Amino acid sequence: MTMTLITQPNVSAIQAETSTVRYLNHYRCPYCQTEWEDEWDCACNDRCPHCNKEIEPYESSLIDCGSAETGSPVEAPSLAKVPAKGMNRLFVVSYEIDYVHRVSVGITADSPEAAQQIAEQAFNDATIWDDTVAMPLLSDEYHESGDESLLWECVAVEQWPEPDHSVRQLKKEQAAMRVCRGLVEAYQQGKANGGSVDWENLDPLIPVALQALGKTALENKS
Numbered sequence: 001m002t003m004t005l006i007t008q009p010n011v012s013a014i015q016a017e018t019s020t021v022r023y024l025n026h027y028r029c030p031y032c033q034t035e036w037e038d039e040w041d042c043a044c045n046d047r048c049p050h051c052n053k054e055i056e057p058y059e060s061s062l063i064d065c066g067s068a069e070t071g072s073p074v075e076a077p078s079l080a081k082v083p084a085k086g087m088n089r090l091f092v093v094s095y096e097i098d099y100v101h102r103v104s105v106g107i108t109a110d111s112p113e114a115a116q117q118i119a120e121q122a123f124n125d126a127t128i129w130d131d132t133v134a135m136p137l138l139s140d141e142y143h144e145s146g147d148e149s150l151l152w153e154c155v156a157v158e159q160w161p162e163p164d165h166s167v168r169q170l171k172k173e174q175a176a177m178r179v180c181r182g183l184v185e186a187y188q189q190g191k192a193n194g195g196s197v198d199w200e201n202l203d204p205l206i207p208v209a210l211q212a213l214g215k216t217a218l219e220n221k222s
Contacts, residue, residue, distance in 0.1 A: 025057035031151070039063065045155060056156055090160060094153045098145040103128065104138040168214075175212035179205050 028035045029048040038046050043060035047053070105128055109115035122128040122135060131137035163171075182205040190197035210216065 022063040023060045024063055026059040026061075027055045027057050029053060029055050054153065054155060056154060090157050092155050092157050092160065094155075096149075096151045096153075098149045099142045100145050101142055103140050106136040106138055108134070172212050172214060175208050179209045179212055182208070 023040055023043055025038050025040055025043060025046065026035075027038065027046055027048070029051060031053050032048065032051045034048055034050040036046075036049055040046070043057055045054050045056050048055055105119060105122070107115040107118050109118055118135075119128065128135070129137060129140065182201075186197050186201035186205075189201060206218070210218070
């Protein structure tokens with residue numbers, strides 16, 4: 001295992017002239033085990049010189065140097081930039097894994113070549129997922145590729161970002177399932193009570209149904 005000291009380009013040199021606080025950050029890449037040191041004006045993440053992954057410093061020490069203009073002692077580092085040891089911080093932890101997307105549809109044709117040509121044309125036209133009588137959608141699944149390509153990444157952030165479209169869509173689907181289960185339960189309870197569904201069993205489902213539709217309130221229709 002080698003220790004690498006990275007020399008920053010001219011941009012860092014310009015920052016050094018305007019900043020009196022410098023840190024020697026120590027990094028260890030969990031992917032390729034490369035270790036290196038780097039000077040920055042804060043305890044920030046850096047790119048691994050071997051695999052280019054963004055890595056957080058496991059240790060950061062203040063460099064004893066004076067101001068570039070006055071030679072005055074360096075001021076104490078800001079707690080906003082260098083959290084105290086043991087202080088909880090916010091992180092975004094992600095992983096990537098290779099998947100195989102397999103889609104199967106039903107095709108009526110006079111040969112395998114003709115069937116594949118029809119499917120390829122439907123894919124190019126973005127109609128292969130329409131699930132029609134002539135071309136029923138038989139499967140739409142994701143499978144892990146199996147090559148053990150799991151990669152992790154951990155990034156320190158000031159605040160967590162808003163959930164992206166994939167999470168919002170997942171929450172809509174979960175809300176839709178809760179509405180379906182609630183309607184079935186309300187129907188069963190109404191049937192047991194003589195055939196009349198109680199509004200009190202339906203009212204709690206309205207906010208969940210609005211969430212599934214991505215709406216905040218019912219629309220008034222005249």
